[in-house]
Amino acid sequence: MAQKVLMKGNEAIGEAAIHAGCQCFFGYPITPQTEVAAYMSRRMPKVGRVFLQAESEVAAINMVYGAAGAGVRVMTSSSSPGISLKAEGISYIAGAELPCVILNIVRGGPGLGGIQPAQSDYFQATKGGGHGDYKLVVLAPSSVQEMVDFVQDAFDIADKYRTPVMIMGDGMLGQMMEPVEFKERPKKELPEKTWAANGLRGREKHNVINSLFLKPEELEAHNNKLQEKYREIEKNEVRYELYNCDEEMDLVIVSYGTLARICKNAIKMLKKEGINVGLIRPITLWPYPVEAFDKVVDKTKHGFISVEMSCGQMVEDVQLAVNGRKPVHFYGRSGGMVPTPAEIANKIKGIVGGAK
Amino acid sequence: MTVVFDRPKALLDVPTHYCPGCTHGVIHRLVAEVIDELGILDKTIGVAPVGCSVLAYDYFACDMYEAAHGRAPAVATGIKRAVPDSVVFTYQGDGDLAAIGTAEIIHAAARGEKITTIFVNNAIYGMTGGQMAPTTLPGQVTETSPYGRDVKTAGYPIRVAEMISTLDGAVYVERVSVDSVPNIIKAKKAIKKAFEIQLQGLGFSLVEVLSICPTNWGLSPNESVKWLRDNMIPYYPLGVKKDATTGEVK
Ligand SMILES: Cc1ncc(C[n+]2csc(CCOP(=O)(O)OP(=O)(O)O)c2C)c(N)n1
Ligand code: SF4
Ligand SMILES: [Mg+2]
Numbered sequence: 001m002a003q004k005v006l007m008k009g010n011e012a013i014g015e016a017a018i019h020a021g022c023q024c025f026f027g028y029p030i031t032p033q034t035e036v037a038a039y040m041s042r043r044m045p046k047v048g049r050v051f052l053q054a055e056s057e058v059a060a061i062n063m064v065y066g067a068a069g070a071g072v073r074v075m076t077s078s079s080s081p082g083i084s085l086k087a088e089g090i091s092y093i094a095g096a097e098l099p100c101v102i103l104n105i106v107r108g109g110p111g112l113g114g115i116q117p118a119q120s121d122y123f124q125a126t127k128g129g130g131h132g133d134y135k136l137v138v139l140a141p142s143s144v145q146e147m148v149d150f151v152q153d154a155f156d157i158a159d160k161y162r163t164p165v166m167i168m169g170d171g172m173l174g175q176m177m178e179p180v181e182f183k184e185r186p187k188k189e190l191p192e193k194t195w196a197a198n199g200l201r202g203r204e205k206h207n208v209i210n211s212l213f214l215k216p217e218e219l220e221a222h223n224n225k226l227q228e229k230y231r232e233i234e235k236n237e238v239r240y241e242l243y244n245c246d247e248e249m250d251l252v253i254v255s256y257g258t259l260a261r262i263c264k265n266a267i268k269m270l271k272k273e274g275i276n277v278g279l280i281r282p283i284t285l286w287p288y289p290v291e292a293f294d295k296v297v298d299k300t301k302h303g304f305i306s307v308e309m310s311c312g313q314m315v316e317d318v319q320l321a322v323n324g325r326k327p328v329h330f331y332g333r334s335g336g337m338v339p340t341p342a343e344i345a346n347k348i349k350g351i352v353g354g355a356k
Numbered sequence: 357m358t359v360v361f362d363r364p365k366a367l368l369d370v371p372t373h374y375c376p377g378c379t380h381g382v383i384h385r386l387v388a389e390v391i392d393e394l395g396i397l398d399k400t401i402g403v404a405p406v407g408c409s410v411l412a413y414d415y416f417a418c419d420m421y422e423a424a425h426g427r428a429p430a431v432a433t434g435i436k437r438a439v440p441d442s443v444v445f446t447y448q449g450d451g452d453l454a455a456i457g458t459a460e461i462i463h464a465a466a467r468g469e470k471i472t473t474i475f476v477n478n479a480i481y482g483m484t485g486g487q488m489a490p491t492t493l494p495g496q497v498t499e500t501s502p503y504g505r506d507v508k509t510a511g512y513p514i515r516v517a518e519m520i521s522t523l524d525g526a527v528y529v530e531r532v533s534v535d536s537v538p539n540i541i542k543a544k545k546a547i548k549k550a551f552e553i554q555l556q557g558l559g560f561s562l563v564e565v566l567s568i569c570p571t572n573w574g575l576s577p578n579e580s581v582k583w584l585r586d587n588m589i590p591y592y593p594l595g596v597k598k599d600a601t602t603g604e605v606k
Pocket of ligand 2: 373374375377378379380408478482483568569570571572
């Protein structure tokens with residue numbers, strides 16, 4: 001077993017990427033993810049890899065497009081306003097079917113917003129962000145260890161499906177110090193990148209990295225192919241955690257990321273008062289873990305509550321998953337305000353009617 | 357029978373979509389001939405822009421990318437950093453390079469990226485139907501400067517070659533024209549030198565090529581060539597703007 005080391009989230013991400021064979025990192029400073037770039041600027045040259053500070057997030061994501069198209073593992077990181085700038089490039093990357101990993105350490109918005117933790121980029125990450133019919137696989141870690149594991153998973157998923165993968169965290173996770181282990185992972189069987197445009201080098205036909213299809217029937221066929229891939233991902237890659245969901249429950253919380261940990265504390269507090277609350281923690285925000293809801297919907301008396309650090313974004317997916325079978329409630333703080341366990345517990349007591 | 361003229365290997369045997377008389381095709385050919393002569397087809401990777409030459413990826417025989425509007429230098433940076441032993445070129449129009457992509461070209465040059473940019477200046481947005489470009493001349497009529505470019509409201513054209521030559525990372529910068537046979541020959545020499553600079557690992561090289569757009573200029577190809585000569589060359593003087601290998605800076 002590999003040794004555990006104490007690491008800050010933002011640095012652990014960088015080290016995990018290096019472990020995963022990330023060859024190039026392109027970034028641009030923005031709080032609260034600058035430490036990822038700083039870590040990579042220290043480490044990448046030491047291991048003979050590429051770190052480059054781009055002139056903007058727009059340039060950074062297009063450098064990712066270039067490196068990914070050439071067939072190397074590549075990553076970029078940013079925070080909310082920077083991800084908005086990257087949206088055009090992400091759409092091109094999805095359209096051209098290039099594998100890469102994009103990290104968003106989310107901060108409060110809209111606009112310049114604030115620099116404190118938030119989850120208000122859920123819509124942007126899961127419903128598009130850029131133009132066109134595309135999807136990002138979105139992984140939401142809730143601990144530094146998961147951050148490390150998911151970075152490595154993200155590269156594999158990206159390569160397997162030729163698709164961009166986003167890891168969405170928040171400033172708490174970036175700053176958190178936790179013991180982590182860089183596990184030796186068995187080598188995944190991944191398809192060879194025969195499509196990569198890295199020079200003919202004896203190959204007969206040229207490779208083209210492109211998202212332009214001027215003929216409507218060709219673009220539709222391309223879109224259908226992307227959709228098939230997304231259905232495949234929905235079949236294979238859904239991840240979630242069920243916590244305290246075995247017995248009959250008064251209510252089920254739905255929450256992801258670091259906030260899900262806070263919700264677990266609220267659940268413990270409520271338990272002492274005789275209120276039994278479960279938790280669905282989506283780990284893939286897309287594909288959304290609809291099946292988790294099917295498993296618990298009959299066991300919850302008062303339905304579900306989506307607890308978010310946003311003004312109500314994921315709650316729409318909760319409603320879709322529940323599909324009218326039970327009530328869906330919402331509790332959210334925004335702007336960098338992080339709900340406390342007591343606050344969440346109080347809101348829940350309001351719904352289930354206090355101690356039984 | 358000896359073949360005296362043939363299609364360069366670096367160009368595929370496909371018809372292009374360019375308008376009759378358009379010099380984009382001439383410039384493609386020059387780039388292709390240079391790739392052939394340097395024997396680098398196997399390791400060359402080209403980046404097409406958004407503009408009339410968007411489909412260049414279907415014409416060049418080397419590996420190709422299609423970049424987002426203006427972002428070709430960033431894409432080329434990513435490629436070159438990932439595959440350092442490749443030869444990477446961008447082929448960009450004036451709207452692509454000097455308007456939406458200004459930041460990307462300046463920083464690629466400033467970093468001394470070991471890439472080569474072929475910059476096609478036709479003083480107009482060709483693909484979208486003839487709107488004002490950053491290179492449109494004062495007084496020039498376009499779809500979005502119908503009374504002629506008024507410098508009081510629309511500002512002044514950008515002389516890209518001169519601007520880039522001020523950057524330390526730019527090693528070789530020249531402006532050429534494809535309006536006549538002698539100038540076409542000079543253009544090819546410049547393009548070849550630009551690729552050689554890259555092959556020697558010296559830094560960034562850019563060749564600005566004055567080019568015609570008969571369709572959107574509303575002129576015949578012959579009239580267009582004359583218009584380029586009479587109007588563009590005086591505003592955009594030809595010649596080497598910078599050659600760090602000889603210490604020449606103009
Ligand atoms: C982000 C974005 N904005 C605008 C466009 C529309 N557009 C396509 S080509 C073009 C202008 C190209 O002009 P230029 O670079 O001068 O090339 P030319 O066609 O003259 O060769 C524009 C504005 C686009 N495709 N993408
Ligand atoms: S519109 Fe102008 S630049 Fe475009 S192909 Fe036609 S002549 Fe050439
Ligand atoms: Mg133009």
